[in-house]
Amino acid sequence: GENVEQHPSTLSVQEGDSAVIKCTYSDSASNYFPWYKQELGKGPQLIIDIRSNVGEKKDQRIAVTLNKTAKHFSLHITETQPEDSAVYFCAAKAGGSYIPTFGRGTSLIVHP
Amino acid sequence: NAGVTQTPKFQVLKTGQSMTLQCAQDMNHEYMSWYRQDPGMGLRLIHYSVGAGITDQGEVPNGYNVSRSTTEDFPLRLLSAAPSQTSVYFCASRLTGGSYEQYFGPGTRLTVT
Numbered sequence: 001g002e003n004v005e006q007h008p009s010t011l012s013v014q015e016g017d018s019a020v021i022k023c024t025y026s027d028s029a030s031n032y033f034p035w036y037k038q039e040l041g042k043g044p045q046l047i048i049d050i051r052s053n054v055g056e057k058k059d060q061r062i063a064v065t066l067n068k069t070a071k072h073f074s075l076h077i078t079e080t081q082p083e084d085s086a087v088y089f090c091a092a093k094a095g096g097s098y099i100p101t102f103g104r105g106t107s108l109i110v111h112p
Numbered sequence: 113n114a115g116v117t118q119t120p121k122f123q124v125l126k127t128g129q130s131m132t133l134q135c136a137q138d139m140n141h142e143y144m145s146w147y148r149q150d151p152g153m154g155l156r157l158i159h160y161s162v163g164a165g166i167t168d169q170g171e172v173p174n175g176y177n178v179s180r181s182t183t184e185d186f187p188l189r190l191l192s193a194a195p196s197q198t199s200v201y202f203c204a205s206r207l208t209g210g211s212y213e214q215y216f217g218p219g220t221r222l223t224v225t
Contacts, residue, residue: 009152032212043116043202043216044155089155093212098162099145099170100212104154 002027004092006103014111019080021106023090024072030092033066033073034100038087047088048075080110113138116217118203124223125193133188133220135203141215142208144186148172148199149219155202161186162208193224 003026013019025033031052036044050057050064050073057064061080066073073092077084087107093100119134137144145160157170161180175197177189186205190197200221204214 006154034212034214036214036216041218043204043218044214045216046213049213098143099157099160100214101157102147102155104152 002101004103010107012109019077021075025092029094032093036089085110118217135186137205141205144205146188147202198224
């Protein structure tokens with residue numbers, strides 16, 4: 001089955017800095033790569049996703065890049081703000097799968 | 113729409129007790145799934161369902177039972193609780209086609225003593 005590795009497990013930045021979280025996946029058939037944000041005491045919520053026919057996608061301060069050859073994808077957050085502090089999960093889903101496989105999560109801390 | 117709702121929010125069980133975690137969604141989503149979240153382990157899939165009457169095992173199904181008699185409800189049963197089942201449990205749902213976005217409930221924090 002699919003295996004998703006996520007790094008780092010903890011990321012601490014100053015407000016205004018950029019943050020990058022990286023994930024690798026094992027199944028070359030994976031074609032959907034979502035990112036979820038989990039605020040303290042809440043369930044995860046989708047913030048951005050990318051499909052395998054696209055190399056990059058942006059939504060305001062967040063962007064995701066995908067390298068299919070290397071089987072890795074990354075989340076980029078620019079101009080970080082304290083409200084960006086949360087746990088971020090990457091995931092990968094193959095075309096024949098119903099449910100994506102999640103990485104172990106990255107705890108992002110943005111210091112004011 | 114209420115989205116995905118889970119009850120209870122918190123529960124303490126003694127080893128060997130049984131209980132059911134409730135999950136309901138009002139978005140007419142066909143797919144529903146249960147995850148457990150443990151520190152450093154991310155979200156691990158327990159069971160999932162692709163429609164009423166159809167369920168399948170995920171990565172960590174042992175000790176848990178599910179059924180899906182309606183589109184709206186997907187309860188998770190702990191048959192004989194063990195301390196290893198202390199965790200935060202999330203239910204999620206999504207549509208069959210189009211967007212693959214999963215909608216998560218607020219979670220149930222379970223402690224087994």
